Amino acid sequence: MENHPKTFTKVKSYVPFHGPCDPCPPIGRKYYRTPPNLYVGFQQPSLPQFSPAEALMKGTLWPVFYDFYENPYKKRRV
Amino acid sequence: MWTYEKKLQYPVKVSTCNPTLAKFLMEQYGGADGELAAALRYLNQRYTIPEKVIGLLTDIGTEEFAHLEMIATMIYKLTKDATPDQLREAGLGEHYVAHDSALFYSNAAGVPFTAAYIQAKGDPIADLYEDIAAEEKARATYQWIIDMSDDPDLNDSLRFLREREIIHSQRFREAVEILKEERDRKKVF
Numbered sequence: 145m146e147n148h149p150k151t152f153t154k155v156k157s158y159v160p161f162h163g164p165c166d167p168c169p170p171i172g173r174k175y176y177r178t179p180p181n182l183y184v185g186f187q188q189p190s191l192p193q194f195s196p197a198e199a200l201m202k203g204t205l206w207p208v209f210y211d212f213y214e215n216p217y218k219k220r221r222v
Numbered sequence: 223m224w225t226y227e228k229k230l231q232y233p234v235k236v237s238t239c240n241p242t243l244a245k246f247l248m249e250q251y252g253g254a255d256g257e258l259a260a261a262l263r264y265l266n267q268r269y270t271i272p273e274k275v276i277g278l279l280t281d282i283g284t285e286e287f288a289h290l291e292m293i294a295t296m297i298y299k300l301t302k303d304a305t306p307d308q309l310r311e312a313g314l315g316e317h318y319v320a321h322d323s324a325l326f327y328s329n330a331a332g333v334p335f336t337a338a339y340i341q342a343k344g345d346p347i348a349d350l351y352e353d354i355a356a357e358e359k360a361r362a363t364y365q366w367i368i369d370m371s372d373d374p375d376l377n378d379s380l381r382f383l384r385e386r387e388i389i390h391s392q393r394f395r396e397a398v399e400i401l402k403e404e405r406d407r408k409k410v411f
Contacts, residue, residue: 156305177365181392186399203232203385213384215369 154211175216179210195217223296224284235375241312243376244300245330246367250383251293251328252335260279261286263356267349275350275397282390289323289383295327296376306317334398337401341360350398 156178162170174195192208250256264283268276300308301323309318316332327335343349364384368377 177361179361179391180394181388184392186396187392198287198380200232201382203382209385209389211380211385211388213365213368217369 152180153214154179157191157216170219177211177213179211184208230292230295231285232292232379233234234292234298234299234379235297236373237375238373239300239303240371240373241301241304241314241366242370243373244297245313245317246332247293247297247300248328249363250360250367251290251297251325251329252297253329253363254334254339255356255363256329257286257290257293257360258327259339260334260356260360261290263342264353264355266340267342267353268277270344271346271349272401274400275346278393279353280396282393283387285386289386292379292383297325323369326338346401347398350394350401354391354394354398357387358392362389 152167154173154177154196156175159172160170160174174190179209187206190207193199194202196205202210204210226356251393252258261283264279264286268279268283271279274389301314304312304314306315306318309315309323316328317328320326329335340350341349361384364380364387368380368384371377
């Protein structure tokens with residue numbers, strides 16, 4: 145936990161193998177989430193805070209832990 | 223002892239009549255990684271965990287019941303005005319036969335809740351690691367429900383619940399760090 149990076153991405157992706165005998169069109173890129181709690185370690189004091197009203201809506205007081213989620217495959221939906 | 227506030231932790235608004243979403247949401251109601259399993263797991267494990275982290279399990283276990291209440295509200299709103307035909311179309315025909323539109327603790331596939339979903343091993347690290355895993359699994363379940371849902375208002379509430387899973391996981395990870403700390407060693411923050 146001591147060596148956690150200062151910056152990190154919250155989404156990772158990879159392209160799964162697609163063979164000639166696979167029946168469906170390839171999904172292309174496959175995504176997975178790596179939220180902030182994997183990187184931050186024991187929370188340091190004096191981190192920036194949301195306003196109380198904003199925090200109640202966002203589900204956390206701390207911007208460092210906020211992670212908005214959206215369906216990563218939405219564009220492909222036909 | 224608990225006190226009850228007659229309001230939801232976060233507003234629940236459902237903008238589309240889509241009973242199929244209620245079926246999906248039941249995974250978080252009576253499923254293996256659902257809110258009921260979480261609440262019962264933490265509130266039970268806390269008796270045999272070092273004092274320093276009992277309060278954390280109490281707080282998070284209590285909050286899980288507030289989440290359970292939100293999920294219940296979503297399911298209720300999505301099914302309360304549905305006819306038997308609509309419920310059958312939504313894949314809830316079997317549910318209707320046994321329960322009418324009453325809520326029941328089963329998962330999205332209709333499997334009833336069981337205590338076998340949760341564990342209390344008595345080993346603090348084993349228990350906290352299970353709790354971390356449970357939070358990540360619940361976070362993933364919320365993601366997959368959001369992926370399946372077209373309801374922007376429902377997704378807003380689900381995003382709040384997903385964020386809480388991240389925070390709970392963070393706090394359980396910190397609890398592990400507290401228990402790893404060498405006893406009686408001077409530490410400065």
